[in-house]
Amino acid sequence: MYPKDYRYTEDHEWIKVEGNIGTVGITDYAQKQLGDIVYVELPEVDDEFEKGEEVATVESVKAASPVMIPVSGKVVEINEDLEDSPELVNQDPHGKGWFFKVELSDPSELDDLMTAEQYEEYIKSEGE
Amino acid sequence: MSRFLPLSDEEREQMLKEIGREDLFSPIPKDLRLKEDLKIRSHSEKEVLYFFNNLASMNKNLTSFAGAGVYHHFIPSAVDYLSTREEFLTAYTPYQPEISQGTLQTIFEYQTMMCNILGMEVSNASMYDGATSLAESILMAKRIVKKKNTVAISKGVHPHYLKVVKTYLKNLGINIVEVGLKDYVTDIDQLKKRLSENSDIFAFAVGYPNFYGSVEDLKEIVPVVKEYDKKAIVITSTTEPLSFGIIAPPGDFGVEIACGEAQSFGNYPGFGGPLLGFLATTEKFVRQMPGRVAGQTVDLDGKTGYVLTLSAREQHIKRERATSNICSNQGWCMLRATIYLSLLGENGYKKLAKLNYSLSEYAKEKIGKTKHFKVVNTKPTFNEFTVQTDVDFLSFRAMCEENGVFPGVHLAKFGLDKDKFILTCTEVITPEDIDKLVNLMESAK
Amino acid sequence: MKTLREKEKLIFEISKKGKSGIDIKFTVEEKDFEGDYSRKGEIGLPQVSEVEVVRHFTRLSKMNYGVDDGFYPLGSCTMKHNPKMNEKIASMEGFLHSHPMFSYNLVQGSLKAMKVLQDYLCEITGMDFCSLQPAAGAHGELTGMMMIRKYHEKKGDPRKYVLIPDSAHGTNPATSTFAGYSVIEIKSDKNGCVDVEALKEMINEEVAALMITNPNTLGVFEKNIKEIAGILHSKGALLYMDGANMNALMGVVKPGEMGVDVMHLNIHKTFSTPHGGGGPGSGPVCFKSHLAPYQPVPVVEGDDEKGYTMNWNLPDSIGKVHGFYGNFLVTLKALAYIMALGGNGLKQTTFDAVLNANYIREKLKDTYNLPFESETLHEVVFNDKNQEEYGVTTLDIAKRLIDYGIHPPTIYFPLIVRGAIMIEPTESESREEIDYFIEIMKKIDKEAKENPEILKQAPHYTPVRRLDETLAARKPVLRWKGENND
Incomplete structure (x- = not known):
């Protein structure tokens, strides 16, 4: 379910790192909690954020939730497909439903994030 | 005292007994409860009506050339008749769409009409009034152009609106730069100068037509702002949207937020309220728009219907991160506007605009020939303009009032020039009324 | 009575060139507004007579439910009688x-x-x-x-x-x-x-x-x-x-x-x-x-x-x-x-509002779950916990009330109560109306057990049924753009 090579946050974001570029999205657990996603407000390319800062907003019909950036860095690409098809986040949260790519300014921050196993444990405890 | 209360004393007693509560207010500590009754006497309906009839007759409604933000227009009987149907008047906000299609479809029709009138792509379902609508528009522009913090505002915006904007922005750390006028329209050179001096400007707000009645030169203004920063937003603030029956609408010039006051559309002056703030924008910025909006969708059977949508922008969901704190709006005034515009229709709207303009031009011409009064606007105007006089305005106004005429709104009422006033001619004014006013001007000393 | 029509077209869809619902007489010489700033072309307002406007908005009104129609227990909204x-x-x-x-x-x-x-x-x-x-x-x-x-x-x-x-x-x-x-x-x-x-x-x-x-x-x-x-x-x-x-x-x-x-x-x-x-x-x-x-x-x-x-x-x-x-x-x-009302009438108003709310609370507390037990004044908040096992939610209960001619209470608020059903009867309801509401709420609970599907499909008799809010928000259609709009 949760890809082994991704890292996860307590706020239910995931990040996949290739070189010094990380791709960020929200987890399957998060999209299920939110229900039908109707809109994703993305950052702009070149915007810079500190780890944990609010970087995007994901909206369902009855809720709007902030998305925090898992690591510090500069946004280098956004998923423009989400503009017309926000349902991608529901359909393929760990793949086509990615939000944006970030150039990591401090890769050591990755060490603070959860592994897939840890995250699965975490959501189990949260569900209780 | 009990005509609004359907429980009888006997029922009250029974109900109390059934729920086993001796003291209904037991949740409230005794020491907080009032020892004395409120000092307000009750009245029969007859007494209440008598009281209000008296108050209403203390108001004097003269032949009025007043405008400057609130307008006297003729309102067809069907507007009063239809809008007071209880299903519209006594319904709540349409949160249960299955039993609110009347309100929701009306909002959708209103949004369409306003978009078409303004030349814009999206309209919300109303704001409180033109003043708060401008304040909210500026905050909306700020959300769009995130990194800048100063708004430039033309001095031709309605002075009360400017005051409200200052109240709203003061606590949010947003700066205001005022741009002066030349010949009663925005001084373009000064606008350019203000822009060149300050790289922090995210929007420019301008009256269209402006407070003094003049049609601003949007064709020049918009490119100036866009050349400064293609992301910067031009906001138009309109007090009299009937003008767009003959004047090109803001959307024609690339204006990205068009806001203002639509009381003119089927709502009475009512001592300044309730009014009807409008706010329209482009599809691109819809998620940053404040206020409710209705959208089309389908039901379980695939039948077309309407719902309030894009709610995730609003306070009941986004709380402290909402686009606005607005909840109740001016829904019923919006309903009246929709009925009114339906009655006017394409041809009525254009013709009425032309009548207003023609009357106003007639008045301008006549006033131009008087000795002590002159029209100061050099640019085209719609149904109101600014008049300067070398006689004492207050004595002139008193003389007019004695003769059953209110000659216009004194600029001193806004803390502006003592020798000028705004004169408005809508269709409720006849050429004879104008002649009478001109005669009074002739006799002023 | 409610409208007999299946659907009310948009006012734009019944528009025909050349009609108007108002007569405007020119009292002065007509002047054209000329130059760069004159409006050109069609604006896109409807062209209909007064008759059509009256019928249109009358029929639209009949798709609404106002407080004059009946019970409107929206918590926190105080939907009381509006004196004429x-x-x-x-x-x-x-x-x-x-x-x-x-x-x-x-x-x-x-x-x-x-x-x-x-x-x-x-x-x-x-x-x-x-x-x-x-x-x-x-x-x-x-x-x-x-x-x-x-x-x-x-x-x-x-x-x-x-x-x-x-x-x-x-x-x-x-x-x-x-x-x-x-x-x-x-x-x-x-x-x-x-x-x-x-x-x-x-x-x-x-x-x-x-x-x-x-x-x-x-x-x-x-x-x-x-x-x-x-x-x-x-x-x-x-x-x-x-x-x-x-x-x-x-x-x-x-x-x-x-x-x-x-x-x-x-x-x-x-x-x-x-x-x-x-x-x-x-x-x-x-x-x-x-x-x-x-x-x-x-x-x-x-x-x-x-x-x-x-x-x-x-x-x-x-x-x-x-x-x-x-x-x-x-x-x-x-x-x-x-x-x-005067001072005493206002006080009686408060008393009746609190009495009605507590009466409902007492009569329904064995049927619907009370998430907070504290004594309450003018409103009472239940939730759908007791009905959950039948797969029925607050939304279903609310929509089913519509079938019985009652406006739903406020739902899913306050946020601290999961599945909140917030009822504020106000002072404007007679005992008869309050008892009817209680009876219907109990009936709906029974339906939840016996025939939950009827709740999930509710409302059944309204001009439209449950609407697709996700579609509305994903692909916003916020104005009529012409004949090929839908």
């Missing part, structure tokens, strides 16, 4: 055509009405002053919070934070942000009230105010309000009260005697003015004298002897919050209502 004299008064010619920029001598009636209402609202709330300028509740909140800000600024002590209970209306945090504050949420205690111990820990000299709703959104009276006010005041912070639930207090307590510094009222809730399908409301702000210098301008002053006028000269005022003086015609209706 109100409408007559607000449409008296003397008020309708009164222009806000007329000389004061021409508007004495309007000014007097405002002054009298302000005085009555002060008497009801126990506050010292009142401004009628705010156009709605949230606007009143904003006005009040801006006054608090100015108060601290003038003392050279600008502050950063506003404390807000987690049970509060969304307008409270949104308003605080708009007034330039950061919001800190206070958790409710096990009774659903402000946790006084938590407050003591959170309060410091950077806190400007606490916004409290009393009774709160669960209908529970904040018993410790005086103590809460004391804690705030000891640190120089103020107490703001959201008066949305004033219908539980009129004639019984005065917020001004409980330590409240500033509050707003919802005229369209407590004082009987119709909600108009979304507004206009009116949200007067009432405050103690220490906040008077900061109130919005203009201030209505005077008496019968001296005459009435407006004072614009208040150097420390927060400024103007409305283009003119607020929703004047709406405030007239509130004045009429207060005069009709």
Whole structure:
């Protein structure tokens, strides 16, 4: 379910790192909690954020939730497909439903994030 | 005292007994409860009506050339008749769409009409009034152009609106730069100068037509702002949207937020309220728009219907991160506007605009020939303009009032020039009324 | 009766070239507006006769449900009867055509009405002053919070934070942000009230105010309000009260005697003015004298002897919050209502509202789950916990009520209650109507067990059935774009 090579946050974001570029999205657990996603407000390319800062907003019909950036860095690409098809986040949260790519300014921050196993444990405890 | 209360004393007693509560207010500590009754006497309906009839007759409604933000227009009987149907008047906000299609479809029709009138792509379902609508528009522009913090505002915006904007922005750390006028329209050179001096400007707000009645030169203004920063937003603030029956609408010039006051559309002056703030924008910025909006969708059977949508922008969901704190709006005034515009229709709207303009031009011409009064606007105007006089305005106004005429709104009422006033001619004014006013001007000393 | 038509077309779809619903006579020589700024081409307004407009909006109205139609137990909205004299008064010619920029001598009636209402609202709330300028509740909140800000600024002590209970209306945090504050949420205690111990820990000299709703959104009276006010005041912070639930207090307590510094009222809730399908409301702000210098301008002053006028000269005022003086015609209706009832009638109103709510609570508490057991005043909050096992949710229960001719209660609010069903019957319901509601609620519970599908498919008899809100938000269609719109 949760890809082994991704890292996860307590706020239910995931990040996949290739070189010094990380791709960020929200987890399957998060999209299920939110229900039908109707809109994703993305950052702009070149915007810079500190780890944990609010970087995007994901909206369902009855809720709007902030998305925090898992690591510090500069946004280098956004998923423009989400503009017309926000349902991608529901359909393929760990793949086509990615939000944006970030150039990591401090890769050591990755060490603070959860592994897939840890995250699965975490959501189990949260569900209780 | 009990005509609004359907429980009888006997029922009250029974109900109390059934729920086993001796003291209904037991949740409230005794020491907080009032020892004395409120000092307000009750009245029969007859007494209440008598009281209000008296108050209403203390108001004097003269032949009025007043405008400057609130307008006297003729309102067809069907507007009063239809809008007071209880299903519209006594319904709540349409949160249960299955039993609110009347309100929701009306909002959708209103949004369409306003978009078409303004030349814009999206309209919300109303704001409180033109003043708060401008304040909210500026905050909306700020959300769009995130990194800048100063708004430039033309001095031709309605002075009360400017005051409200200052109240709203003061606590949010947003700066205001005022741009002066030349010949009663925005001084373009000064606008350019203000822009060149300050790289922090995210929007420019301008009256269209402006407070003094003049049609601003949007064709020049918009490119100036866009050349400064293609992301910067031009906001138009309109007090009299009937003008767009003959004047090109803001959307024609690339204006990205068009806001203002639509009381003119089927709502009475009512001592300044309730009014009807409008706010329209482009599809691109819809998620940053404040206020409710209705959208089309389908039901379980695939039948077309309407719902309030894009709610995730609003306070009941986004709380402290909402686009606005607005909840109740001016829904019923919006309903009246929709009925009114339906009655006017394409041809009525254009013709009425032309009548207003023609009357106003007639008045301008006549006033131009008087000795002590002159029209100061050099640019085209719609149904109101600014008049300067070398006689004492207050004595002139008193003389007019004695003769059953209110000659216009004194600029001193806004803390502006003592020798000028705004004169408005809508269709409720006849050429004879104008002649009478001109005669009074002739006799002023 | 409801409309017999399957569907009401959009007014644009019945438009035919050349028709109009108004006759305009030219009284003066026609002039064309020429040049760069003349409007060209079709605008896109409909072309229909008066008959078609009347039929269209009449049929649309029949797809609505108003408070004159029946029970409307929307919690926190106080959907009470709208007395008919109100409408007559607000449409008296003397008020309708009164222009806000007329000389004061021409508007004495309007000014007097405002002054009298302000005085009555002060008497009801126990506050010292009142401004009628705010156009709605949230606007009143904003006005009040801006006054608090100015108060601290003038003392050279600008502050950063506003404390807000987690049970509060969304307008409270949104308003605080708009007034330039950061919001800190206070958790409710096990009774659903402000946790006084938590407050003591959170309060410091950077806190400007606490916004409290009393009774709160669960209908529970904040018993410790005086103590809460004391804690705030000891640190120089103020107490703001959201008066949305004033219908539980009129004639019984005065917020001004409980330590409240500033509050707003919802005229369209407590004082009987119709909600108009979304507004206009009116949200007067009432405050103690220490906040008077900061109130919005203009201030209505005077008496019968001296005459009435407006004072614009208040150097420390927060400024103007409305283009003119607020929703004047709406405030007239509130004045009429207060005069009709008088002090004793208002108190009886409160009593009946609280009685009806508690009667419903008692009769339904064995059928629907009560998430908070605390005693309540004018409203009661249940949830769908007992029905959950049948796969039935609050939404289904709400929609099924429509089939029985009852407007659903407020649902999924307050947020601290999962699946909340918030019922506020108001004083306007007869015992017969209340008993009918109770009977139907029990019947729906039975249906949930026996035939849950009928709830999930509800409502069954409305002009449209459940609508696809996801589609509406994903692909927004916000105006009619021509024949190929759908």
